[in-house]
Amino acid sequence: MKRERTSRIPVGVPTLSKKDFESDQDTRWCPGCGDYSILAQTQRIMPELGIPRENIVFISGIGCSSRFPYYMNTYGFHTIHGRAPTIASGVKMANPDLSVWVITGDGDALSIGGNHFIHAMRRNFDINVLLFNNRIYGLTKGQYSPTSEQGKKTTSTPLGSLETPFNPISLALASGATFVARSLDRDPDHLRLMIKSAFEHKGTSFIEIYQNCNIFNDGTFFQYTEKDTKADNTVFLEHGEPLVFGAERDKGIRLNGFQPEVVETTNGDYATDDLIVHDQYTEDTTLANFLAGMSDTLDMPHPVGIFRSVRHPCYEDAMTHQIDSAKDRGGEGDLEALLNAGETWTVS
């Protein structure tokens, strides 16, 4: 991972621990919920980011995941359904020195907040968006969500959902996101690495996290997260490395025409050289889109890791630049002169 940021650590910041990031509020998710792990990994990685606690802001919308800010001993704002990206954009714009984190879910980000999600991605504020995807509405007791599989039977779709689900990675890429990654609630090391990488990326960072709702959608991602099936159903993306996976590391992804194809690398037909080599830094989104599409294809392993990480100008920097150059051109605004601008006349 390319480290893009060097000047984040102010001199004299005391060393913090996980405990410093735990608020005094009791955590109120259902026992066994995947959210606990995401919270714990976030609290563990925060001290390593090297920023003072007061400069960190967590902003959420509505849903189970959106209670997250209450449990972080940082600044926090639990806002309204779907709108967290807009409020986070305002927080960042008004103070670009803050480290801003959006906590959202599949319903919050992709259904009621779908419009804000796509526009946040393309504006490229330097903020981080963690989407807890459990493919269900938990807080409202188990209705299907925009990432639920077609045909899913839920309280609101007793005969099965009629809708084609969103692929959050594809949606983020199509919206121009500059950092797009996927991680798993049950893989703490990887999750911390992704959160840290998102922080280090300058620009909007998006992480889709497969998260288990053990009450309303238990096991929806188990084939990708559980020990006995994970290796054969996920492919971990590493920049510059071929797409190899499997418990025996004997399988890989090859390009067959325009389609991904799973091949064995030990039976003599194919070698590692035949496999796609991941490049997360390429400006062109073809590869990232191709990898994203694998999770829409039955029997394909789901890629986990960083799909794309490119450096584009950030909105807040561009705005600051406009302000600075306007001041250079026209001088710092003079209110007295502004009020008296244009054609005036004096009555004595």
Place this chain on the structure above:
Amino acid sequence: MRKPVEQIEEATILFAGDSGDGSQTIGTQMTETTALIGNDVATLPDYPAEIRAPAGSLAGVSGFQLHFSSEQIHTPGDLCDVLVAMNPAALKVHLQKLKPNGILIVNIDNFARRSLRLAGYEANPLEDGTVAKYQVFPVELTRLTRKALENTDLTTREIDRCKNFFALGMILWLYNRPMDYTMRWVKTKFATKPQYVEANILALRAGNIYCEATEQFAVSYDVKPAVFEPGTYRNIEGNMATVLGLIAASHQAGLPLVYGSYPITPASDILHGLAQYRNFGVITMQMEDEIAAVGVAIGAAFSGALGVTGSSGPGLALKSEAINLAMIAELPLVICNIQRAGPSTGMPTKTEQSDLLQMFYGRNGESPIPIVAPSRPYDCFESVYEACRIAVKYRTPVIFLSDLYIGMGAEPWKIPKLSELPEIKADFAGRDQAHGNGFEPYQRDPETLARPWAKPGTPGLEHRIGGLEKSDITGHVSYDAENHQRMVEIRAEKVARVANDLPPTEVFGAQEGDILLLGWGGTYGAIRTAVEQCVQEGLSIAHVHLRHLNPFPNDLVGILKRFKRVLIPELNTGQLRQLIRSTYLIDAIGFNKVQGQPFHVFELQFKIDEILKELGHF
């Protein structure tokens, strides 16, 4: 020999034509010119929602009405002295607004049979007696403009677009106004296109010389400067005054201004205006929708900026959930609603005052929010500044409730001195407010009940806020029954205390007696003019115009009770009246109009006469 000049006190001119004919442009030019001479002026742009409706159609008529005087005036005038009709459709739509014997200038070149038919005229109205009671001046505006510009390199299409300046040249001659302001404007406007500068000035001069040279116009008129208080003045539109008021508040408070908005008529000019002032540190963000627009403003407020959003009624409907969030989170936020005629999409380019109850009540739960309304174009400056002051001092969203009539109208403004502006103190919480139990984000100021404004980045004040009900003092999430009731009451009491800051209410006219006209918003001019005339006649009538609609001023009830009748004229079906009746149990009478048009002064006078009659005065 110079033609005679007649001195008159005031005049009202209405320029009307196709929406591409440039009536708004020349109306503005005449306004600026006459304001610079020292007249009092008031304007009313009246234009269609379509950018270019089919040429020559009734739907495409765009008008600009301008009233100027050597006396103080408050309205754009009821009826007009001059109507400039660039085509038959403009004549058809606006002829009823011309006074008997008024001056009617028509572009005769546009009165061919096809144009007549488009306007719905069976016969030529210039020939069939329709215009018999007016002084008609048929002018070959198109042909004469082409003639004047024949030596330029412009295409005929480009030349024809200069004919509004020919008409402006005529009006400037008719009212003895100089052409220099417009010449300066043309030179700036077309700085990169010198051929247009030349062409428009040629057309302007040609119109002017035409009136001097032909025998059609025997007299011209002059309106002497009005008497104004000493000071420096400029002409200003309401939305521009709003822009300046916001920048002034941001400057005086030492807070960066973050304005989130989404384009909507008639509020977009505030976005356009603010976007010009990056050198004041002004951040404007055109967002993906109305909700995102208020969202960034709330985020900015949480971060310690002056967060402002602006829209019109439909946008306010979309923003209401987010405004409620700012209310319960107790963050400063200013929401500008430039009202237009509703409901739904309604009539976007027409004026109305029908969002008052929406602003009062249009949110779930108990959600009190202060409301401040400007009364006239220049008052937008002070009123929006006042909205910012309240928002910052009381940590609450405040609604600035303007309307299209004020926002797009223009008048002379006495530019205030910076030293006269009230103080706005942001007063952020510092790290000294963190103590043993940590920071308590709902520990209130005992006088204002405002909670601390602790911005991220301040060490030791890390805290969490949100839309869930919070426990008093600590700010923890709370479902406690008693606490909820207490918090609802505290939030209401905080807004009620805003009234303690307000100056005594001004009562114009009789201090007690027969009728009090109680108004708010853009009806100020019509009500004040009607009441001024009654007062001159010695009638016991008064006018109170409310800037603060929530909370009402503390002294209002006493004033209302000093009059036999309270008459509330509104451009809605009686929304303030409903609030006054329910708040004070006073049997206020309504006078209501919902036509997308402002009151005429005579309409109010008829109503006043009717009440006086009932009181036994005639």
